């Protein structure tokens with residue numbers, strides 16, 4: 001074969017040069033088509049293999065896992081990699097999020113981005129080639145989330161069913177969202193606020209909104225005294241309705257029914273809550289107030 005370097009000069013300021021290219025082994029990837037002369041004949045120089053087969057002469061196949069990324073499956077390695085040299089590591093065409101946005105729509109910058117997404121660090125969660133996990137994730141859930149977030153707040157005595165299943169994505173968008181805490185739907189910061197079902201939309205994805213709307217019920221909730229709905233009483237107020245988080249932790253809590261042990265009070269003082277769940281009701285002591293009880297079979301407090 002001709003000395004290719006005679007006419008094709010080295011790339012300028014490449015940071016990474018592909019080993020066989022640097023070694024001048026052009027013929028491991030290029031060959032002359034039979035009876036053709038280069039450069040006189042157009043298209044005389046052809047590749048020694050098509051698609052991934054060219055690369056797999058030297059590299060392990062990257063389509064062996066359960067889930068293979070589209071362009072890898074189709075052997076379009078050079079849609080992401082330069083075959084000769086690049087100013088980016090790993091011979092990549094682009095860095096960070098830019099690489100992915102060559103093909104994927106930028107739905108990321110429209111929302112409040114999740115930390116690693118804002119850093120353009122897609123690869124901390126996704127493998128670019130393949131994985132046995134869905135979406136080419138590097139780890140399963142919730143392990144992936146716990147590689148950065150503390151799992152201790154999620155493993156108390158009572159654990160919320162979707163959290164126990166590791167289904168963080170039921171409530172959180174891994175890339176970010178327009179709502180706080182990267183939630184898929186709204187959930188407010190405040191502990192007290194005028195009632196509006198929109199505020200707790202994330203909860204009513206799975207729970208029946210009626211549990212907050214009906215003043216009296218003998219079925220919609222267990223938090224009732226006789227048929228007086230105590231969810232309605234606490235939450236459904238025009239001015240100072242309570243948020244769910246005034247009583248519940250969305251992930252896990254020390255007391256039954258996701259009831260928190262303490263909630264923020266004044267300044268640094270936290271208000272303790274002691275919840276004693278009984279077969280047909282419960283008793284609650286909040287801060288230094290008198291104990292309050294409810295009983296579903298026989299109302300404790302029938303007058304209101």
Ligand code: HEC
Pocket residue numbers: 001002003004005006007008026030031038039041042043044045
């Ligand atoms: C005598 C000078 C010369 C040598 C030696 C040479 N090339 Fe080229 N090559 C050219 C020119 C000129 C073009 C541009 C042709 C065009 O634009 O039509 C070219 C184009 C190419 C192309 C683009 C595709 C094509 O066929 O037009 C490839 C691939 C290529 N060369 C590979 C090689 C390889 C591999 C070698 C070594 C085996 C090599 N060339 C040796 C002059 C040379």
Ligand code: HEC
Pocket residue numbers: 004005008018020021022024025026027028029030047078083084
């Ligand atoms: C690892 C495989 C590989 C090696 C080694 C390699 N090439 Fe290539 N080269 C390719 C592929 C793949 C393309 C087609 C790129 C495209 O279609 O975008 C290409 C395209 C080219 C082209 C045309 C486009 C351009 O970049 O100008 C030339 C010229 C070329 N190679 C020259 C060389 C020379 C000279 C060497 C040796 C010093 C070499 N190549 C070594 C894979 C290789």
Ligand code: HEC
Pocket residue numbers: 052055056059062069071072075076077078079080081090092099123128129
């Ligand atoms: C969607 C873009 C994309 C496609 C398509 C792609 N790669 Fe990669 N590749 C990457 C990224 C990003 C890295 C860097 C990985 C990292 O930093 O962890 C990489 C790294 C590599 C590496 C070096 C590190 C390693 O994992 O061994 C090789 C070799 C490689 N790719 C080969 C290939 C081959 C062969 C194909 C085609 C079968 C291919 N790639 C297709 C994005 C891609």
Ligand code: HEC
Pocket residue numbers: 016018019020028029054055056057058059077078081083089090091
């Ligand atoms: C002739 C053998 C050969 C072929 C063909 C080949 N590679 Fe490589 N490639 C190597 C060698 C050798 C290294 C260096 C490995 C190392 O440093 O461990 C390398 C390294 C890489 C790297 C890592 C670069 C870095 O940052 O250090 C990537 C990415 C890569 N190859 C992609 C590809 C792709 C994509 C193709 C097909 C277009 C391909 N290779 C074809 C031999 C080859």
Ligand code: HEC
Pocket residue numbers: 069070071079080099100101102103104122123126128135136
């Ligand atoms: C060369 C084009 C291309 C690039 C670059 C690219 N992708 Fe893809 N990606 C695809 C194609 C094609 C599919 C399969 C079609 C589909 O399901 O959307 C896909 C699918 C995916 C999927 C699975 C989607 C699903 O619904 O199953 C994920 C996750 C993904 N890509 C992440 C990434 C990440 C992260 C990057 C950057 C490292 C990236 N992609 C870069 C073309 C690309």
Ligand code: HEC
Pocket residue numbers: 097100101104108114116117120121122123124125126135137169174175
């Ligand atoms: C914190 C981990 C994490 C980071 C960082 C991350 N992703 Fe994802 N990505 C996921 C998870 C988890 C899913 C599965 C989403 C689902 O089931 O709703 C996903 C799904 C996807 C999908 C397919 C579904 C969709 O939403 O379109 C694409 C494409 C994708 N990611 C691309 C990217 C790109 C591009 C980046 C960088 C800008 C990125 N991801 C950063 C965790 C992450």
Ligand code: HEC
Pocket residue numbers: 113114115116124125144145146147148149168169172174181182183
């Ligand atoms: C690579 C590390 C990393 C991984 C993996 C990761 N996160 Fe994050 N997460 C962060 C960083 C950094 C922040 C702080 C910046 C911000 O608010 O986004 C954050 C913030 C959050 C927040 C908002 C916290 C607050 O107090 O406002 C939530 C909710 C969250 N992540 C959920 C998840 C979920 C769910 C997963 C798994 C799908 C996950 N994270 C995976 C790094 C990570």
Ligand code: HEC
Pocket residue numbers: 142145146149154160162163166167168169170171172181183187188189202245250251
């Ligand atoms: C049922 C819905 C739901 C599920 C499932 C869920 N979260 Fe949350 N998460 C929330 C809500 C609501 C908040 C905001 C709490 C607040 O306003 O104080 C939150 C807040 C967070 C925060 C911010 C820190 C904090 O306590 O305020 C992190 C980090 C977080 N979640 C991670 C996760 C991880 C990891 C998983 C999976 C193991 C997960 N979440 C599952 C609803 C959920």
Ligand code: HEC
Pocket residue numbers: 158159160161162170171187202203204205206207244245248249250256257258
């Ligand atoms: C993805 C669906 C889903 C979402 C979203 C969701 N939950 Fe749940 N929740 C469940 C399931 C499933 C159970 C278990 C129901 C059962 O055991 O009958 C449950 C049970 C509960 C319980 C009773 C816990 C126990 O130990 O019996 C409380 C309290 C609760 N959820 C509060 C909330 C709050 C507050 C929100 C909003 C921040 C919320 N949930 C959002 C699915 C969800």
Ligand code: HEC
Pocket residue numbers: 200203204207211212220221222223224231234235242243244245246247248257259277280281282
């Ligand atoms: C004043 C405290 C308090 C507030 C505020 C509160 N809950 Fe509860 N919730 C309870 C108690 C106590 C129970 C346990 C009832 C029982 O089993 O005896 C409960 C039970 C539940 C259950 C289990 C099913 C049921 O109704 O018995 C769900 C689901 C639930 N709450 C969701 C919510 C949601 C969503 C919000 C906010 C819109 C909310 N809670 C606000 C105290 C509260």
